[in-house]
Amino acid sequence: MSECLLYTKVRGDYPVDVLRALQVPSLPEGVKKVPGFCTSRRSSSPDHAYRITKKAQISAPTKQLFSGRFPENFSIMALVKAQAGLQAFLLSIYSEQGIQQLGIELGRSPVFLYEDQNGKPAPEDYPLFRGVNLADGKWHRIAFSVSKKNVTLLLDCKKKMTRPLPRGNNADVDTNGITVFGARLLDEEVFQGDIQQLLIASNPQAAYDFCEHYSPDCDSPLPKTQAQDPNTYVSNSTTQQVHTQTYEIYIFSS
Structure with missing residues (x-):
């Protein structure tokens, strides 16, 4: 008897779960599971996070996160506790030519690095x-x-800061390169600390809804789609299915 699984998208794109796409829940070298943001949470089990040390080397082809075009307007959302005094990149996306096109730097006066296909902004x-x-x-x-x-940076559900991003029209991020977690190539300093969530959504509104829909306060349960237990980890072969909220699964036997 053989079985064939057919996954069918039913409704709405869910943000790309970057930690899952990069196999962080499988606990590679330099990563361990630790208590998360809420040590107790209403109507659900306590949060857990992943502690990242210097030994961690985490990367993957960007196609593993985005099978199609990277969204022109988007949100990047993280629930993270970086080591005090750190100045390092949490996430870097490189083009096929090795140019860093997107980067989130943590530390004092953080930088949002973005460079489109024409090298803008400088x-x-x-x-x-x-x-x-x-x-x-x-x-x-x-x-x-x-x-x-x-x-726009929305920090801790209350502080909002907007900065100009002088990119070109129809700005594009190449998905034929690699995505690196916790570092920028050739930088000595790397991310060290705990991370519970890292999401990329294909719309700019998601960032405004982060605290309500994806990372609520401890008196609210976590959305079921954010269960990141390594025991329920989804392997590479089904990474693309992580991105949707609901599936119908049909099993054919012969």
Whole structure:
């Protein structure tokens, strides 16, 4: 008897779960499971996170996260506790030619690095968020909303800062390269700390809804789609199915 599984998308795209796509829940070298943001959570089990150490080397082809075109307007959302004093990249996406096209830097006055297919904006014009420290040894809910020629940082569900993003029209991010977690190539400093969520959504509104829909306070249950237990980890072969909210699974036997 043989079985064939057919996955059918039913409704709505769900954000790409970057940690799953990069196999972080399978606990590669330099990663271990630790308590997360909420040590007790209403109507559900306590949160858990992943502690990333210097030994961790985590990367994958970007196609493993995005089978199609990278969205022009999007959100990047993270629930993270970086080691105090850190100044390092949480995420880097490189083109096929090895150019860093997207990067989220944690630390003091963090930078949102973005470079489209035509090299815009120039490095001196990368959005900079002065007066913010994303690496103070505390948990932070961090969400970036990229819409047209602006990027907005929403920090801890209350602070909002918008900066210009002088990119070109029809800006594109190459998905034929690699995505690196916790580092930028050739940088000595790497991310160290705990991370519970890292999501990329194909719309800029998701960042504004992060605290309500994806990372609620401890008096609310976590959305079921955010269960990140390694025991329910989805392997590479089904990574693309992680991105949708609901599936119908048909089993054919012969």
